[in-house]
Each structure stands twice: as C-alpha cells, then as structure tokens.
Amino acid sequence: MPTPLNQSVADSALLMNSLPLGLLRTFVRPHEDHGITPELMADLRILSRVPGLLVACNYGGTLCAAEGVSTETLPLDSAAVALRALAALPNTHAAIISGRSLRDLAAVSRLPAEVHLVGSHGVEFDMGYAYNLSLATETLLQQVATALTEAVAYEKGVSIVRKPVGVAVHTRPATPEVVERVIFKSRQIAVEYGLYFIIDGTVLDLTVEEPAKGQALDALRQRLGVSAALFAGDAESDEKALATLRGPDLGLHVGSGMTTAGHTIPDPEAFARVLALLFELRRSWLFGEDAVGLERHSMIANGTSTALLTPDAKVCWMSHPLPDSGSLFAHILGGDPAGHFSIEPVKPSPVLAQRYLDNTMVVETRWADVTVTDYLEPAPEGITSLVRVLSGTGTARVTFAPRPDYATAPFNMEIRDHEVHVVGTSDPIILVAPGVDFTITNDSRHATATAEVQLQSGPVVLNLRCGDTESLPTDLDGEPGRRAAVVQSSREWVTSLQLPTIKTSLVRRSALVLKSLVHEPTGAVLAAPTTSLPEGIGGTRNWDYRYCWLRDGAMTVNALVSLGSTAEADGFLRWLGGILENAPGPEWLHPLYSVTGAPLSTEAIVESLPGYAGSRPVRIGNAADHQVQLDVFGPIAELIHDLGERRGYLPDGHWYLMEQMAHAVIARWHEPDHGIWEARRPPRHHVYSKVMCWVTLDRALRAAVLHGRAAHADWSSTAETIRAEVLREGWDSSAASYTVAYDSPDLDAAVLHIGLSGLLEVNDQRFLDTVAAVERELRVGPTVFRYRYDDGLPGLEGGFHICTTWLIEAYLAVGRLDDALELFNQLVALFGPTGLLPEEYDPGTETHLGNHPQAYSHLGFIRCAQLLDRYLASADVE
Structure with missing residues (x-):
C-alpha cells in the first residue's frame, strides 16, 4: 500500500510499529474509573501539543507496584510499553529519576537506552559516578552500613543495601510496628553520622548527597531542550521535582498522601493508562489523525x-x-x-x-x-x-x-x-x-x-x-x-457558460470552483480556500493560500472569460485599480494581497496545530508578500487583452490598467526577481519572469491595434529587446533546453511558456527540445514537477497539476495529439470523487498534496479541455 509519510516520519513510524501499540489502546477505556478526570484529560491534551516534551517519573511505586530489591519490581508491562513508545516519538523524551542506584535501576527496569535513567535521588547520571567518591566517604558509608546492620538488620523483613552515595534500608515485607522502630533507629544513625535521611516509599535512604530530583529534572530539561515536562512520583522525595514544574508542565502524584502535584491518581496501573493516553494524544498531534485524502x-x-x-x-x-x-x-x-x-x-x-x-x-x-x-x-x-x-x-x-x-x-x-x-x-x-x-x-x-x-x-x-x-x-x-x-x-x-464537449461535467465543476474562489464583495480571487495543506506529507512546505495573487487572480478570471463569464474579470480589475490608487507606482505592486486589498501581516506559525497528517508548521500569512515577482504583470495584461477581444471594446479604465502594467515592465524588466515559484533564495534572472514581461508589452501592443489605442513609443522596442535577451541568455546548451534562469542548467516547467506565449515559434527546434527536456526530466507518470533543483527549502513536494496542463498544451502546440490525450486522461483520473483537485500529486506514494481546491489546477484543466476540443474539431473539419 502506498504511504503518505515521508522518510523522516516513516522512520519514526517504523520504530513505533515495532512496539505492541495495540496494547496501549486497551488501557484507557471509555466510562472506566481509572482516575483520569476531565481536568486531567484537558491538561494532557495541552501537554501533548508542546513542541518538545519530557516525560519523567519515579520508579518504585510509580512504574511498578512497590519498591524493593528483587526482580519482582519490574515495571508494569503496560507502563514499560507506553514509556518506550513515548521515547520513540519525535521531539519526545522519557526519563526515570529514582532513589535506586543507577546500576540497580538499569538492571531491574530493563528499559532501552532511549529512556534516560538517573539514580540516587537525582545525583547519579552515569555509571562512573561511584568511582569518583573519596576514600573518606567510602569509609563513612561503610561505618554507616555496619551501624545499621547492628541496629536493625535483625528485624524481620528488613535488609540493608549499599548504594554509591548512601546506604538503603528496605522494609517492604516488614510489619508496620517493625517499620516504625526501623525508621526511628535509622534516623538516629543518619543524624549521628551527618547524613541526609530520606523516606522513599518502603525504602529508607541515608545518603551523603542531598536529594536532587528537582535539579535532575531541570538538568534533563536543559540537556534535551524541551519546552514542557510531565513528572509523576509517589514519594516525599519526588516533591522536590514537582516543585520545579511551571507553565504547561504537569505534575502527578501516584497513590495517597499529601502532595503539591496538580493531579492525584490511585496507583501505578492508573499511571500506565495516563502514559498510554498521553502517547495516543501526542502521536495524533505529531503525525495527525487518520487523514482523509x-x-x-x-x-x-x-x-x-x-x-x-x-x-x-x-x-x-x-x-x-x-x-x-x-x-x-x-x-x-x-x-x-x-x-x-x-x-x-x-x-x-x-x-x-x-x-x-x-x-x-x-x-x-x-x-x-x-x-x-x-x-x-x-x-x-x-x-x-x-x-x-x-x-x-x-x-x-x-x-x-x-x-x-x-x-x-x-x-x-x-x-x-x-x-x-x-x-x-x-x-x-x-x-x-x-x-x-x-x-x-x-x-x-x-x-x-x-x-x-x-x-x-x-x-x-x-x-x-x-x-x-x-x-x-x-x-x-x-x-x-x-x-x-x-x-x-x-x-x-x-447555463450561461460556453463549455467544451470534452469532459463537460468536469469543466463545469471546475468553473464553479473558480467562481467560488472569487470574493464577490471585493472582486479579489483566492488561490485556494485553505492554509498549510502540505506539499509533502510530514514536511515543512506548508503555505497559506487564502490570498489574492495578482498572477493567480488574473489567470482565474481569464479562464472564466474564456467560458463566457466576464463579471468576475470586471470585479477583479476594479479591485486591482483600487490597489493601484494606493500604490507608489505599478512597478511596486506586491505579488499578493488580502482580499480587502491590504498588505499581509507577518507570516506566523500556529504551534498548537499539528497540521494535516502531522505536517507542520501551520502557517498564517505568506512571506512571499515581500518578494519581487516581475511575471505578475503578464497575466494581467493578457486578461485585459482577452476580455477586450471577447467583448469587442476596451473601456478607458482597462486601457489605463494596461498602460500601468506596461509602465511597470519598462521600469523593472531588467532586474532579477524571485520568480513564479517564490523561491526563498536571492533573486535571479528567471526566464519565465522575462517571458511574462514580454507578454505584457506584446498584449499591450495587440490591444492598441485592436481597439485603436495609442501605443507608447518604447513598448515595441523594449519588447524586442526582452525577446532577444531571453532567447539568447535563457538557452542552456548543456541542458539542450531553456532553463529556469540565466546561467543555470536547471529545468523548470514554467519555461514551456517561451513557446506557449508566442515569444518563440512552437515549431522552432529550441522549443521542441525544451518540451522534450521537460518531458524527460520533470514528467513522472500522470504528473509534471515544477523543477528538481535545490530551492533552499527542506523536504520534497509532488508534481504540480498546472505544470501537467502546460505540458498537455505544449504537446498540442507541437502536434503530439496522442501524447496530449494520454496525459489529459491521466489527469482526469486524479480528480476527487466530487470533481475537485488540490495543487499537487505525488506519483510515488499516490498521494494528493497542497491546498485544496486549487485555482491553478482547475483553470489549467479548463484550458486543456478547450484546446483539445478545438484541436479535435479542426481535425474533423479537415
């Protein structure tokens, strides 16, 4: 079965799948009295969603039923599984901070290296600690062990155990009367020898080191770089760790007795259920719930x-x-x-x-x-x-x-x-x-x-x-x-639309999608109605598309114009005119705006949301707002030209906008920019951007002739200069193709527009070679990738549906009808069950990706259906 997970997520998933996770889900049953109150549940939900989490606890009495010296004190199976599972999650750490010696803790717990172990009440972080004790300390502890043996070892159910920094008196099998006498005598010996005295459940510790579970928890926090912690304990010494908790941290007391912890649960079995529940909540946050395609x-x-x-x-x-x-x-x-x-x-x-x-x-x-x-x-x-x-x-x-x-x-x-x-x-x-x-x-x-x-x-x-x-x-x-x-x-x-005969129902649905993305009160057009639906599952290429890109908006309403609906184009151009009134000049237009025409706020991240299928971060806003994208003027000029051509007249307001677009190109066409794909790298001389600058002037010149308007004197000469430069500088002989930017061998599907726009004749060998190169290097099955080069962003992405439609259009332009029909039918097969398309498709995992539904995908599909309809109609006539 194909999986939507990328490799890093898959690695974590494989590690977790090696655990009996089905066991975890059986520990928390609805309506069962397991000590998990609604308040605790709410706090666990909050804790599960922090960026970095540490889950730490005491050992005896918390992970197992009681403290002791034998292997009977193995952790509960359910607790061990849950702790291991938590430690296997990304950005999640597990630790035990115990009064036991580190060597004893490691031997008895049998937990893997992923779980951090700290012994001797938070003092002993490594096995070599005991070898650094002075001879005087060793002598003192030997004297204390002898004194305890003489004073209490004869009591039934009592045993004496040496630790690296102290001596322990175990009393678990002893009667309450015996325990009371042993505590009294042991405390006297501790005072006599100047040692710390700790009652840790059924264990009495006389130690040369002050209990440091709080310091140990803080040390683990700093070492692991976590943002919040859970600590659970049952003993008095655990209160020192609980006292360090703050903010979203969560404290649990296991068993009876006074505590400063925020919540109390009855026993280790209940704590095992808490761990299992926390794992499920965090796994869901990290990887997403079972995501619907x-x-x-x-x-x-x-x-x-x-x-x-x-x-x-x-x-x-x-x-x-x-x-x-x-x-x-x-x-x-x-x-x-x-x-x-x-x-x-x-x-x-x-x-x-x-x-x-x-x-x-x-x-x-x-x-x-x-x-x-x-x-x-x-x-x-x-x-x-x-x-x-x-x-x-x-x-x-x-x-x-x-x-x-x-x-x-x-x-x-x-x-x-x-x-x-x-x-x-x-x-x-x-x-x-x-x-x-x-x-x-x-x-x-x-x-x-x-x-x-x-x-x-x-x-x-x-x-x-x-x-x-x-x-x-x-x-x-x-x-x-x-x-x-x-x-x-x-x-x-x-009913008012003029629809092609090819895939009419899907074209109709695509037209409805495009119309739905028009914000009627303002005339702006959304690129998509969603944010942060990922370009790669588990990756970071998650962008907010709920804005109006000048390019996307112009292309969207132009697709509707081609179907016979012009009101959306009028609204968009009015919206654009309002933006120009407040801009210092057309050459300083932003690539995108809010539907209200306002510039975007700073791009931000919503840390509390895990993202679709665990793909984070969830972004609000779009930093592309501050980029230079010189191609945006071309689609606007093409829209004005096509709208005027369809109607047979060009209003003064639209001609003024055409002049403004041409002015912007004259002012800035020679500059590098960030390009159509908004690479978050230094600007380059992108071939597609230069082609669209040429398109702006070419469509302005055509509109002037068509409607009897006066073209500006520098439009024609500048258009020819741009064309000559693109044909010269955009070609890369090593790639045998036009490429993404000057002095670059990297391919980019957008350069197909060098022929599709009319800048280069479609029968020119250079265009034929470019089509072949894109097909060879960027097409994978039913989809076409934007490019394959390193764009400075981590992670992978799918093929872009609009790039697929450009290759279909290029096939038709060069006379490859069978190839166009084959790829078109493959694209049709990718539509969702109700006729919608997101932005991308990953042919390797058969996963649909990107914001949904995407205007680009549907407008590209409409154009392909129209072109195929005309192509086949003309072939029938011949």
Missing part, C-alpha cells in the same frame, strides 16, 4: 465564505469573517481538538454517496437512513451563514464543536431556547436549531454541543450564523425556498 474533500461556497466537508459530512475547515481570518473549524489541520461540525447516523452505517447537486455548490451526503444537505447561503459581507438540512428515516447525532481562532481563543456556550450561543468571541456565533435539544459539555477549556435528532417526522434544519444577530431566521420552514434560490442562481450562471 485531500482530493476527497468537497467545498461549499457562496461568494464570500468557503468551507470544506469530509466524505462523511464533517465540516472540517471554515474561517470567519474573511477568507484569511481565524478558523472556526480546523479539523483538517488538527483533528477533533481543532474544531468540527459533524453529523452522523446513530445507527452505524457506511456513507453511501456524497455528491454536488447538479450545477451547484450544494453538497449532499447520504447514509442508509440519514441524508445531510449542506450549503452556504448568500449573506451580507461580514456574515457567514451555513445551512445543514438533515432528512431521512433514522436518528442523527450532531456534534457542534467550534474552536475559534485556530483553537486558541477561549469561549463558552449557552443554550437559549433552541439556539446554541458561542459566548466570549469577538463576533456573535449562533447555531439556530428549532426542535433540537442540545447538551453542552466542557473539558475546562472548550465547550461542545451534542444532540440526537429523530428524523422520522420530517427534515431538521441547522443554521449556523456568524457575525449576525439582527436577521436570525426564527422560522426555518422557509428553508426549501432559500435553498431553491441558491440552486437556481447557480444553475442560471452555469
């Missing part, structure tokens, strides 16, 4: 908001009020703790189907006796309205678990009539649910509302309203009419 997620949208659904109707991603605002549900990036809105049948059954209602963004998920219909209805800007209609003959279970602001914002819930109010958030969040009786539970940090809904009497409507208290629907009987209006509006728009 990205391509299997469906999107709903209404022109202002978007949300993602899993195949079983779980709302796993939604932000409010803007696309780049904090999430309300982020299950896709962090599992249940990150927030979700789930509906499922009470009677377990598999999902029979999930589909879009024809020509809409309304999703229907169906089980045997429950059906859920989901859509986002139109709402004023700043308001999100999610409607979920439950129908069928069975009983549905509803779980409403919002977790605002990436699960970092505190909140509470209240039930008012048949409304669930989320309390304490900056915007009102209300779930309107007439006839549904919710129960609210709280884990001391987050609240969750649950209900079971009988559907035999008719459909039940749930309406989640965010940012709105004035127009809450009190009577949801009108829902069918509201849904019908949403459906009719969508279908009327689809």
